[in-house]
Amino acid sequence: MFDLFKRESEPDRRPWGERLKAGLGLSRARLTAPLSAMFGRRALTDETLEELEAALLEADVGVPATAYLLDQLAIRVKRGDGDGRSLLKAVLTELLLPLEQPLIVGPERPFVVMIAGVNGTGKTTSIGKLAKYLQGQGYSVLLAAGDTFRAAAREQLEIWGARNGVPVIAQQGGDPGAVMFDAIAAARARGIDVVLADTAGRLPTQLHLMEELKKIRRVLAKAHPGAPHETLLVLDANTGQNALAQVAAFDAALDLTGLVLTKLDGTAKGGVVAAIAKTRPVPIKLIGIGEGVDDLRAFRAAEFVDALVG
Numbered sequence: 001m002f003d004l005f006k007r008e009s010e011p012d013r014r015p016w017g018e019r020l021k022a023g024l025g026l027s028r029a030r031l032t033a034p035l036s037a038m039f040g041r042r043a044l045t046d047e048t049l050e051e052l053e054a055a056l057l058e059a060d061v062g063v064p065a066t067a068y069l070l071d072q073l074a075i076r077v078k079r080g081d082g083d084g085r086s087l088l089k090a091v092l093t094e095l096l097l098p099l100e101q102p103l104i105v106g107p108e109r110p111f112v113v114m115i116a117g118v119n120g121t122g123k124t125t126s127i128g129k130l131a132k133y134l135q136g137q138g139y140s141v142l143l144a145a146g147d148t149f150r151a152a153a154r155e156q157l158e159i160w161g162a163r164n165g166v167p168v169i170a171q172q173g174g175d176p177g178a179v180m181f182d183a184i185a186a187a188r189a190r191g192i193d194v195v196l197a198d199t200a201g202r203l204p205t206q207l208h209l210m211e212e213l214k215k216i217r218r219v220l221a222k223a224h225p226g227a228p229h230e231t232l233l234v235l236d237a238n239t240g241q242n243a244l245a246q247v248a249a250f251d252a253a254l255d256l257t258g259l260v261l262t263k264l265d266g267t268a269k270g271g272v273v274a275a276i277a278k279t280r281p282v283p284i285k286l287i288g289i290g291e292g293v294d295d296l297r298a299f300r301a302a303e304f305v306d307a308l309v310g
Contacts, residue, residue: 016297020264021307023289027270028310030059049074059308060240062275065095069274089309095274096301101283103230103258103298105139110187110195112220112227115260116213116250117234119201122262124153126234126288127196128160129296130260133286135164139193144183145170146216147200157198163293167192176200176212177219184223197228204249214253232285234260240269247280258285261299265289270308 014022021028049070056066072091105111113130117123124147131141143161145168147153154170161168167190169183180197187195199216202209220227233250235243250256259282264270273284284299 017303017307020287020289020303021310023265024270024304024307027059028308031055031271031309056271059271060269060275061271062241062244062279065271065274065278068095068278085309089305092274092309093302093305095277096304098281099273099277099284100299100301101258101285103232103285105134105137105194106229108224108226108229110142110184110192110224111229112184112195112197112224113230113232114197114199114217114220114228114254115232115234116199116254117201118203118236118246121201121234121236121239122288123201123234124156124160124198126260126262126286126296127157127198128164129288129293130196130286131160131164131166132293133296134194135166140191141166141194141196142183142187142190142192143168144179144195144197146176146179146198148172148174148176148179149200153198153200176216180216180219181223184220184227204246210249210253213250217254230257230285231255232258232260233282234262237261237264237272238269240272241275243272244275244279247276247282251280251282256282258283260284260286260288260296262288273304273308 053066053070056069057063061069069088069091073087076087076091115123115127127143131143134141143157143166145154145157148171158168158170167186169179169186171179176199183195183197197220199213202213204210217228217231231254233247233256235246239246247256247259259276261273261284264287276282286296287299288296
């Protein structure tokens with residue numbers, strides 16, 4: 001049972017870039033220890049390229065992205081474009097830049113954001129943080145508790161709603177589609193800007209549940225033509241390469257518009273962002289690096305690379 005009286009931890013007052021660098025410390029350690037040694041050499045030999053390949057794979061960059069980075073790095077080193085570390089940061093930033101697309105609330109009212117994910121990714125918590133993030137931009141928000149199967153999910157969302165001062169539309173059991181209809185109607189009646197539509201966590205291999213997710217999307221479109229205006233998948237950064245399968249499956253089912261990458265603090269698999277960029281480049285709208293209500297920010301490629309490579 002979710003603790004109704006759990007107190008929120010003290011907010012982290014450090015600058016965001018500093019917090020991101022601290023959060024990606026384990027991922028950076030996997031990369032920078034071997035990189036520091038090999039970039040001190042005059043040239044990238046076959047041996048150093050093999051060492052770099054191993055370091056990138058250890059950081060969950062993945063085989064396709066690793067091959068691309070090594071090829072680009074070898075070309076630029078040969079041209080004498082700069083030192084190895086700065087070149088790696090440049091190539092990696094270029095690879096990640098297409099993923100840098102902020103979440104923008106369009107003119108539709110209500111603007112509907114559908115949120116999906118596997119159990120345990122931090123989906124419901126991310127919705128609470130996203131509500132606060134949008135409020136900070138001046139938008140009014142309503143939460144639709146579409147996870148009607150897990151009572152704790154509904155209660156947790158209601159707690160986030162109370163904490164942020166936003167209404168939550170929920171039902172005990174029943175059809176999540178009915179919750180979506182009620183939420184859209186309530187948002188219209190109250191003049192709400194944004195509806196955040198939660199859904200029950202599910203595995204991509206649970207085909208009947210993936211079909212249900214498609215149905216929820218159709219219900220939103222019927223309740224409000226053009227909805228959902230954003231369809232986001234919440235990913236746990238610790239999932240590593242398994243995240244690619246999740247992105248592929250949910251994208252095929254829902255035509256994703258973006259990702260929310262959570263739990264970057266303390267992960268040794270931050271390189272998965274490069275794997276996503278090379279293999280399934282769905283934009284990363286937001287990243288999370290902590291437990292506080294303000295620990296969700298827009299993804300910035302250069303900032304992320306600086307924190308990852310050092």
